[in-house]
Amino acid sequence: MLNQIAPLFSVFLGIGILLVGNGLLSTLLGLRAGLEEFGASTTGAVMSAYFVGFVIGSYLCPILIRRVGHIRVFAGMAAVASASAIGHALLVDPIVWAALRVATGVCLVGIYMVIESWLNDLALPGSRGRLFGIYMGVSLLALALGQFLILVSDLRSFVPFAIACVLFSLSLVPLALTRLLEPAPVQAPIVHPVELYRAAPLGVIGAGAAGLVNGAFWGMAPLFALGAGLSGPGIAAFMSAAILGGALLQWPIGNYSDNHDRRRVLAVVSAGTALVAAAMYAAVGASRPVFIAGAFLFGGLMFSIYSLSVALVHDRLERSQALEATRALLLIHGIGAAAGPVLAGMLMDWLSPLLLLVYFGVVTTALAVFSAVVVRRTPAPVAEEQSHFVPMVRTSQAAVDLHPAAAAGEKKPAAASG
Numbered sequence: 001m002l003n004q005i006a007p008l009f010s011v012f013l014g015i016g017i018l019l020v021g022n023g024l025l026s027t028l029l030g031l032r033a034g035l036e037e038f039g040a041s042t043t044g045a046v047m048s049a050y051f052v053g054f055v056i057g058s059y060l061c062p063i064l065i066r067r068v069g070h071i072r073v074f075a076g077m078a079a080v081a082s083a084s085a086i087g088h089a090l091l092v093d094p095i096v097w098a099a100l101r102v103a104t105g106v107c108l109v110g111i112y113m114v115i116e117s118w119l120n121d122l123a124l125p126g127s128r129g130r131l132f133g134i135y136m137g138v139s140l141l142a143l144a145l146g147q148f149l150i151l152v153s154d155l156r157s158f159v160p161f162a163i164a165c166v167l168f169s170l171s172l173v174p175l176a177l178t179r180l181l182e183p184a185p186v187q188a189p190i191v192h193p194v195e196l197y198r199a200a201p202l203g204v205i206g207a208g209a210a211g212l213v214n215g216a217f218w219g220m221a222p223l224f225a226l227g228a229g230l231s232g233p234g235i236a237a238f239m240s241a242a243i244l245g246g247a248l249l250q251w252p253i254g255n256y257s258d259n260h261d262r263r264r265v266l267a268v269v270s271a272g273t274a275l276v277a278a279a280m281y282a283a284v285g286a287s288r289p290v291f292i293a294g295a296f297l298f299g300g301l302m303f304s305i306y307s308l309s310v311a312l313v314h315d316r317l318e319r320s321q322a323l324e325a326t327r328a329l330l331l332i333h334g335i336g337a338a339a340g341p342v343l344a345g346m347l348m349d350w351l352s353p354l355l356l357l358v359y360f361g362v363v364t365t366a367l368a369v370f371s372a373v374v375v376r377r378t379p380a381p382v383a384e385e386q387s388h389f390v391p392m393v394r395t396s397q398a399a400v401d402l403h404p405a406a407a408a409g410e411k412k413p414a415a416a417s418g
Contacts, residue, residue: 008122010174012135015115016142017174021167022108023146025085026050027239028160029097030222032088035155040223040353042094044345047219049098051211051338053105058331061110074114075172081107082168089161115175140247140303144240151232196325200316202263202374206309207329209367211336212343213273213302213360217242219341220348220356227353228284228291241292242299249300250307257308262315263378266308267371273301273364281357302360305367306333 026047033043065073084100084107091097119135153159197204221242225235257265280294313325344359 008119008131010177011115011119011122012138014171014174015112015135016138017167018108018111018115018171019139019142020146020149021085021164021171023143023243024149024160024167025088025104025146025164026218027147027222027235028150028155028164029088029101030219031150031155031226031235032092033094033097034223034226036092038094040220040345040348041342042345043223044216044220044341044343044348046094046098046101047345048215048338048341049101050105050219051215051334051341053102053107054109055105055331055334055338056102057106057109058334060106061113064110065113070114070117073110074175077107077110077114078168078172081111082165085165085168086161089158111171118175137247140243144243144247147236147239147243150236155232196313196328200313200325202266202371203309203313203316203325203329204332205370206266206305206312206367207333208336209270209363210302210306210309211333211338212340212363214306214333215337215340216344216356216359217302217340218337220344223348224353224356227348230288234288234292237288237292238295241295242302245296245299245301246303249297250304253300253304254307254311257311261375262308262312263371263375266305266312267368267375269301269304269308270364270368270371273298273305274361274368276301277357277360277364281354281361284354298360302364305364 030043030047033046038046061073061077081104084104087100088097116135119131149163150160152163221239222235225238230238253265253269276294276298280291280298283291283294310326310329313329317325344356347355347359
């Protein structure tokens with residue numbers, strides 16, 4: 001029994017340490033860019049570079065893994081990610097930072113692939129769904145904890161970058177000391193956007209919209225919080241509240257969607273996200289607890305959009321098709337996430353950092369309208385035939401094999417397009 005638990009603990013500990021460091025670095029860069037007066041547009045371009053690297057790595061890293069193996073890719077990517085983290089402190093320049101963010105994105109998706117491949121191999125029959133849920137929960141919790149590390153030292157100092165570098169390096173230790181065998185090679189995603197859109201248009205549009213919103217949140221929310229007058233503790237509380245909202249509120253939203261028309265749930269969640277963003281805009285300058293509570297609710301709704309979109313695809317396709325489609329949706333989400341910080345940054349630079357909330361409202365309102373049109377034009381699915389909702393966050397295509405649908409042997413007939 002211990003032989004089965006110890007490797008799992010090592011994998012979760014390794015990914016937890018890595019994501020604490022990544023959560024720290026992402027918020028730190030947004031805040032430091034604001035202090036260095038890069039401007040919102042430039043900051044958006046710098047922050048989007050990470051997601052560009054993530055998309056590139058989705059294709060590059062499987063090739064590297066097949067050529068040199070998981071262990072060498074894991075070690076090499078962790079070393080480059082650590083060097084990139086400290087490089088931001090050595091050269092404070094937007095062009096250099098953008099290049100480092102691309103490198104970090106490539107490296108982290110490679111590390112995710114290796115860790116998630118090992119997790120796949122360690123999963124016992126019948127436990128994949130539970131393991132996947134634990135993994136998603138650990139990921140969000142680690143990202144939330146990373147936000148408070150911005151309070152350790154002056155943001156203009158070398159120390160926060162050094163902490164991120166140390167955490168990236170330490171994430172190697174739990175896995176380096178376990179006797180894990182090489183897992184199966186990782187497959188690059190295959191994308192047929194036209195066919196996928198025909199089969200599940202709302203899932204495709206929802207995944208892209210989720211990327212536009214989530215990417216802008218990760219890249220620009222720290223700069224928004226700074227512009228809203230929050231101090232270091234307030235910024236950490238704001239970011240962590242939104243992340244924890246995503247970790248906790250996805251479950252009740254998902255359970256409700258399993259027994260109702262999921263398209264309507266997506267429409268309501270999207271509209272609700274827009275309304276909460278508008279309320280937060282009106283509450284800027286109000287009491288901090290009210291603003292933090294709004295961030296919690298906003299995060300719970302915002303992070304649910306991608307998970308609902310994936311579930312909609314699983315509702316519309318056979319199980320043999322749904323997993324490959326989910327890999328494609330992950331890539332579509334990544335492309336949206338790369339565009340999100342740039343678009344939001346331009347809007348924030350044009351008028352005010354507070355307009356990030358307006359950007360969120362516009363994107364989610366558009367998604368709500370599209371969802372309502374789909375609901376009106378296509379018949380409602382039978383609730384009993386829908387797939388089960390599974391909370392998801394940004395990850396690599398290797399984690400898709402942990403999705404509960406991967407363990408389902410039966411095939412579900414395709415439903416009406418929606």
